[in-house]
Structure formats: C-alpha cells, structure tokens
Amino acid sequence: MHVLIIGAGGMIGAKLAARIAGDGALAGRALTRLDLVDIAAPPVPAGAGALAQSQAADLSDDGVAAALVARRPDVIFHLAAVVSGEAEADFEKGYRVNLDATRALFEAIRHAHLADGYRPRLVFTSSLAVYGAPLPDVIPDDHIRAPRTSYGVQKAIAELLIDDYTRRGFMDGIGLRLPTIVIRPGRPNAAASGFFSGILREPLAGQRSTLPVPETTRHWLASPRAAVGFLIHAAGLDGVAVGPRRTLTMPGVACSVGDQIAALERAAGPQAVALIDHAPDPAIAAIIDNWPRAFDPAAARALGFTAETTVDELIAVYRADDAPRG
Amino acid sequence: MHVLIIGAGGMIGAKLAARIAGDGALAGRALTRLDLVDIAAPPVPAGAGALAQSQAADLSDDGVAAALVARRPDVIFHLAAVVSGEAEADFEKGYRVNLDATRALFEAIRHAHLADGYRPRLVFTSSLAVYGAPLPDVIPDDHIRAPRTSYGVQKAIAELLIDDYTRRGFMDGIGLRLPTIVIRPGRPNAAASGFFSGILREPLAGQRSTLPVPETTRHWLASPRAAVGFLIHAAGLDGVAVGPRRTLTMPGVACSVGDQIAALERAAGPQAVALIDHAPDPAIAAIIDNWPRAFDPAAARALGFTAETTVDELIAVYRADDAPRG
Structure with a gap:
C-alpha cells in the first residue's frame, strides 16, 4: 500500500502520518511507501523508517500534481488548504490553492487514468463551511451547500468535482466534512473558532x-483522534456503498x-x-x-x-x- | 443601458435580443448599445438599428472575456454553454466552455472592478441539472445541489462562483435555473428531453x-416567452432583495x-x-x-x-x- 499525504505538515496531517506509520498498514494492506508532502518538508513520524519520504512542494505549482501522481499512490489524502481567514483575506491565493491546485491534482489523476487505468482512492478534507445561513437547527445530508465564505465556496466546488471525477471513473473519491476539532493541541490561535x-x-x-x-x-465538535479515524476509515471504505454523493458530513x-x-x-x-x-x-x-x-450525519453513520x-x-x-x- | 448577450445565437438568446431591441430599453433605462456574441456571429434583431453589434467570439479563448468587459456593459447576460449531452460526451470541452470560460468572464469582471469599481448586473442561465437523484417529489429552494452529470456540476460550480463574486462586491450576479423549455420551436432534436x-x-x-x-x-416546463421574461426580470431586480443565494429556481x-x-x-x-x-x-x-x-420556487415567486x-x-x-x- 503506497500512501500519499498532501498537507502532511498540518496538525491532522502529521497525526495521520504517525498513525499510518504506527499501524504499518492501511485498509488491510501492509504499508510499502508513505509520501509526505507540504509547503515545508513535513516531519517523518518515528518508526516510519525507510518507507517514509518527506518532500516540500506546492501543489499549485505547475507539474507538481503530475509528479506526485506519477508514483501511482494507491491512496491519496488531500488535506492541503489555505484556511478560511486567509482565503477571505487573499481572494486570489484562496482560489489558487483551494480550487486550482485541487483541480490540478484531480486532472493529474484523470490523465494517469487515461494513460493506464489508474484509479486511486482519494480522501479529501472538506468543511462545515460549505453550509451558510440561514440554516436549520439540525442540518440533514441533503441540505443545500450555500457557503458564505470564499473558503466554503472552494470546498463546495471540490466536493462537486469529486462527485464528477468519481462518477466518470477517473478516481474513487471520498470527501469528509470535518467537525470543528476540539481540543486542538498547542497554543491559542487567531481563528474565530x-x-x-x-x-x-x-x-x-x-x-x-x-x-x-x-x-x-x-x-x-470532534477530537483530532476522531478526525484521523475518519480519514483512515474513508481510505478503506467500499466506494459503491458510498453512492453518488461522495462527501459526507462526519459525526x-x-x-x-x-x-x-x-x-x-x-x-x-x-x-x-x-x-x-x-x-x-x-x-x-x-x-x-x-x-x-x-x-444529522445519517449517511456517514450508516x-x-x-x-x-x-x-x-x-x-x-x-x-x-x-x-x-x- | 449597454447590454451584452453572450450566447445570443441560441434559441433563447435570439429571442432575448429581439425582445430588448423591440423594447428599446431594459430595467427602465433606454437601450444605448446591444452587443451580441456567440461562436458564430448571431443574428441582429429587426429594428435594433445601429445600436446592435454582432460578433463571433469564443469566450474560452484567451483575452475574449477581457475584451467584452472592456466595453463596460451595464448588464451581461451569460447564456453560452455546451449542452448536457455534449458535456457528457466531451469531458474536457464541457469543463473548458461551461466552467473555465465562465470563470474567465467572472475574472475579467473582477479585474475591471479592481481597476475602476465596475460592478455589472450579471444574469446567468443555470439548469435543473444541478439537482440529482434521489430527489423529493417537490424540491424546495434549500435542497442540495448534487448533480449526476458533468453539465450539472459545471452549472452548480458557476452558481457557487456567482454567490462568491457577488458577496465580495465584484459583480451583482443572478442565476436562473430555467425549466425545460416547451414548446421549443423548430425541428425535433436528439436531446433526451x-x-x-x-x-x-x-x-x-x-x-x-x-x-x-x-x-x-x-x-x-415553461415557454420560451417565459424564459425571456425571467431574464428581463432578473436584469432589473434589486440585488439586495435577492439575498446571498443568488441563483433561483424559476417557476x-x-x-x-x-x-x-x-x-x-x-x-x-x-x-x-x-x-x-x-x-x-x-x-x-x-x-x-x-x-x-x-x-416549490418560493424565492423566485417572492x-x-x-x-x-x-x-x-x-x-x-x-x-x-x-x-x-x-
């Protein structure tokens, strides 16, 4: 099992890398390679040994997505994003990183599929920010994605692309709308949440x-441990059971x-x-x-x-x- | 009132051009210029006289969007699209025309806004294809946009971008999800509908x-005349009254x-x-x-x-x- 984590330097990405390295396996298959990518070279988890490779790369740069996909990872975790506040403050950067780079990754996968039938499991972290007011007290899985931030729009577009690229057979994508993560370790930050x-x-x-x-x-809310659990569980899910709506609100x-x-x-x-x-x-x-x-995250619970x-x-x-x- | 119609060669676009030329006005202001654009030079409606200019241009070509916006039209109708069947048959063409060209138009408007505060009314034709099964018998305005075609995904993405570009103040956009148009004039076609x-x-x-x-x-269903009426009505709407969800399902x-x-x-x-x-x-x-x-198109009816x-x-x-x- 060859695993690629894009955004492996973030809090969740680093915990995910450590968990996979510790398990020595993912989705029931032994780990053979663990590619860790972020803007700055991410930490290699203890115990990963020679299986892990850390690399600094910007997915929004030309050719980066194709180079990452050239190694044909079996599972790709795409966690990299400009956060909400920055996407709001810098419109162009938000679209470049959260939309264009994500689409470049999906396009690289599609071209690899057309070349040799490659069809990886792609696990994407989306956000509750795809929902915007007015909202019901309890939001069902079929509620409209109507974001009120640029970040939410970028995540909602990625969700739509995952459905389409999966339906067309180019990838086997699953998106996860993560709860707000509590308790985040470390120091206080400036995020509104x-x-x-x-x-x-x-x-x-x-x-x-x-x-x-x-x-x-x-x-x-959910814990960092639960978030890593969602990602691991998504990597091993039967895609057919997920159905056509490939992004799920997490419990x-x-x-x-x-x-x-x-x-x-x-x-x-x-x-x-x-x-x-x-x-x-x-x-x-x-x-x-x-x-x-x-x-009411009924689909995810099921x-x-x-x-x-x-x-x-x-x-x-x-x-x-x-x-x-x- | 300077009006630009992109996709003026289609059945609805040509009727819209004829209606505006015949009215000699739009949204209560006298018509001063009517720019008609399509892949092939669209027909100039009878009676439009010297106000109308017909031009063949492909919005997905570099520089076309900027050139159209350079004239600072007050109202832009963006009706141009690859239809559902073609977007399904030719994945790349569908994304190039329905997503990339639309985004190029929005980006040209944004750059014009940053240059001089330009902020046109943009009226976009979306589609019921943004909705995909499973669906309730009667679909409310807050039902999830979960398309089952590439065309529907491209339209849903455009709807999201309109919300964001409008919220950020770059344009004053309104999208219309048109019913299936009945009775279409002319000869039988191969569309599933x-x-x-x-x-x-x-x-x-x-x-x-x-x-x-x-x-x-x-x-x-709605008639071609009703579709033109929706577009005309959208051109004159108070954007503030529309609220943050800028695309409306038409009655x-x-x-x-x-x-x-x-x-x-x-x-x-x-x-x-x-x-x-x-x-x-x-x-x-x-x-x-x-x-x-x-x-239940409650928002549009209101x-x-x-x-x-x-x-x-x-x-x-x-x-x-x-x-x-x-």
Whole structure:
C-alpha cells in the first residue's frame, strides 16, 4: 500500500502520518511507501523508517500534481488548504490553492487514468463551511451547500468535482466534512473558532482563557483522534456503498459552550471554570451565528464513521493524546 | 443601458435580443448599445438599428472575456454553454466552455472592478441539472445541489462562483435555473428531453411524434416567452432583495405527460393525440427518472418571477409566438 499525504505538515496531517506509520498498514494492506508532502518538508513520524519520504512542494505549482501522481499512490489524502481567514483575506491565493491546485491534482489523476487505468482512492478534507445561513437547527445530508465564505465556496466546488471525477471513473473519491476539532493541541490561535478549544485547553493547564460568545452558542465538535479515524476509515471504505454523493458530513458532538464548561468542571473542578473570562465580542459572535449548530450525519453513520458523543470524551482524548505532561 | 448577450445565437438568446431591441430599453433605462456574441456571429434583431453589434467570439479563448468587459456593459447576460449531452460526451470541452470560460468572464469582471469599481448586473442561465437523484417529489429552494452529470456540476460550480463574486462586491450576479423549455420551436432534436416539446409541436402541425416514456412521467416546463421574461426580470431586480443565494429556481408548469396530452386534445382534438406513437425507450426513461419532477420556487415567486401555470397556456404561447403560419 503506497500512501500519499498532501498537507502532511498540518496538525491532522502529521497525526495521520504517525498513525499510518504506527499501524504499518492501511485498509488491510501492509504499508510499502508513505509520501509526505507540504509547503515545508513535513516531519517523518518515528518508526516510519525507510518507507517514509518527506518532500516540500506546492501543489499549485505547475507539474507538481503530475509528479506526485506519477508514483501511482494507491491512496491519496488531500488535506492541503489555505484556511478560511486567509482565503477571505487573499481572494486570489484562496482560489489558487483551494480550487486550482485541487483541480490540478484531480486532472493529474484523470490523465494517469487515461494513460493506464489508474484509479486511486482519494480522501479529501472538506468543511462545515460549505453550509451558510440561514440554516436549520439540525442540518440533514441533503441540505443545500450555500457557503458564505470564499473558503466554503472552494470546498463546495471540490466536493462537486469529486462527485464528477468519481462518477466518470477517473478516481474513487471520498470527501469528509470535518467537525470543528476540539481540543486542538498547542497554543491559542487567531481563528474565530479558536475559543472552542481554548476554553478547555487553557484552563486544563491552569491558564486563563477568553470566551467571546454566549454560553448558549452551539456547535459540532470532534477530537483530532476522531478526525484521523475518519480519514483512515474513508481510505478503506467500499466506494459503491458510498453512492453518488461522495462527501459526507462526519459525526460529532452537538453541544453548547455551556455543555463544554460543565464538562470542564467535571474534569478539573470549579477552579478551572473560574479561569474563563467572559468577554463578549460582537464581531466573533456575528461570524459564529452564521455557522451550523448541529447535523444529522445519517449517511456517514450508516457507513460506520464514529466520533465522540460527549465533551467529557473530548477532554479525555486530549489528556491521553496531546496534553502537555507534568 | 449597454447590454451584452453572450450566447445570443441560441434559441433563447435570439429571442432575448429581439425582445430588448423591440423594447428599446431594459430595467427602465433606454437601450444605448446591444452587443451580441456567440461562436458564430448571431443574428441582429429587426429594428435594433445601429445600436446592435454582432460578433463571433469564443469566450474560452484567451483575452475574449477581457475584451467584452472592456466595453463596460451595464448588464451581461451569460447564456453560452455546451449542452448536457455534449458535456457528457466531451469531458474536457464541457469543463473548458461551461466552467473555465465562465470563470474567465467572472475574472475579467473582477479585474475591471479592481481597476475602476465596475460592478455589472450579471444574469446567468443555470439548469435543473444541478439537482440529482434521489430527489423529493417537490424540491424546495434549500435542497442540495448534487448533480449526476458533468453539465450539472459545471452549472452548480458557476452558481457557487456567482454567490462568491457577488458577496465580495465584484459583480451583482443572478442565476436562473430555467425549466425545460416547451414548446421549443423548430425541428425535433436528439436531446433526451426533446419529446416534451415534440409530442405537442409535431401533432399541432399534423405530424407524427414518438413518446418514449410513460404518461405518468412528471416534469417542470415553461415557454420560451417565459424564459425571456425571467431574464428581463432578473436584469432589473434589486440585488439586495435577492439575498446571498443568488441563483433561483424559476417557476414553471408542474405536469405529467398525460397532462400534456390532455391539453393537446383540448387544443387540437383527438386526431392530434392519435399522432403520438407510444414507443417506450428504457434508456430515455432511465435518464428522465433521475430528473426533478416539481419545485416549490418560493424565492423566485417572492421576487416576482412568473410563468405559465397550465399546458394549455404553453400551447397558446407557442401558437402566438412560434408555430409555423399557414
């Protein structure tokens, strides 16, 4: 099993690489090669040995997609993207990286298919940002993808292309709309969604954290471990069972910020909760108001995708996998 | 009012040009120039006089979009497309014309906007092909766009781009998902949907016609006159009232083939109905089975779009506008 991870330097990409290297296998087949690609050469996971190759490359540069596909990986994970805020700030860069580079990859796969029948499993990380207000409280799988950001538009277009390239037989693609990942390890960041992790991660480490939205704010969360699990599960799925709509909303924990705080208290006591500073930020609240609150991910559940079901589990996973020791 | 029609050589484009030339105005402003563009130089409508300019150009050729936009038309109708069957047969041509050329037009508009604040009304013809099975009997405006053809994917991507380019302020775009146009004037064609017109048009002219599907088959129809009316209405709409989802499903006649035949009998008697040959074609039936049957076009209705409500009206419009005389 030859695996290519594009975007292997990101938080999820690095965890995915480590998991595959650790398993020594994917989708029931022994790992024979693990190509890790990102803008900067991504880390090679411990234990990967000579199977792993790390490479710095920009998928939006001419010829890069064709060169990556020339090695005919059996499974391609395409995780590389300009994030939401940057795609909004830099219109051209967002379209170049999130749309044109993705299409270049799909076109390279199509040309390889036309040359020799190559047809890889392609696993793509999409986003809840394909959904835009107005939204129902619980979003079904057949709700319109009507994004309110350029990032969401770029992801929605990639989803449409995956359906078409798969239907035409050029690839066997599966897209995953990941929940917001909580608890993200590391330091606070400037993302509008950063507080969903921060209000748990910082107090668990005895540090203060700022909550910019009301406790009634609801959202859809899963752990980094669950995200890696989705990707691994997608790599081994029977494509026929997926059907023609190839991107699936992943399961997650539907919860309010108040639910998160209650779980924090159960895990670390009232002194941890006291570290949260309530500082309403109307700008962030306005952004979050346009976000989806909960899903009925029936198609993904029927295909065996699973995630945590409580915030307590999200905290336990963080403590086991990522929390600083000592 | 300077108007540009891209795809002015098609059946709807030519009728639209004739209507605007005849009105001598659009959206309440006097016509000052009418640019008509298609792969072959489109006809100049009678009475347009010196205001109309006909030009042969391929929007997918380098520089064509920029040249068309350089004249800063106030309203751009983008009707040019490779049709469904051809986009399915020629994957590369479909993406080049329906996606890349459309994006080139939008990019030319964006660059003009960045240069001098240009922000035209862009009216785009989309398609019911953005919807794919499984579908509810009546499709609401917030149903997922999940096409089952490359053509549908290309149209759905254009819809997403219109939302984004409009939200960012580069254009003021509106897309229209046209019903199947019945009765199309002219001769029978090879389109899978051709019989919806043929079973009315041919018997009305005393000629035989073949029906390849059961009389229970349901579909969503509007006349060529209604389609032109949608385009004219879209040109003058208040963009703010449209909201963030800029492509609208147009109203139409929800009817069965049996309803069509009953209306034919009312219009032309049982001898006309006797000219229909029932010749079930499982291949065509399978295609039509994946098509939408009816819509609840609430957003378009609220914005004042109107169409016929009965097949009898579709026949009357055909007799008034297009049926051969004598």
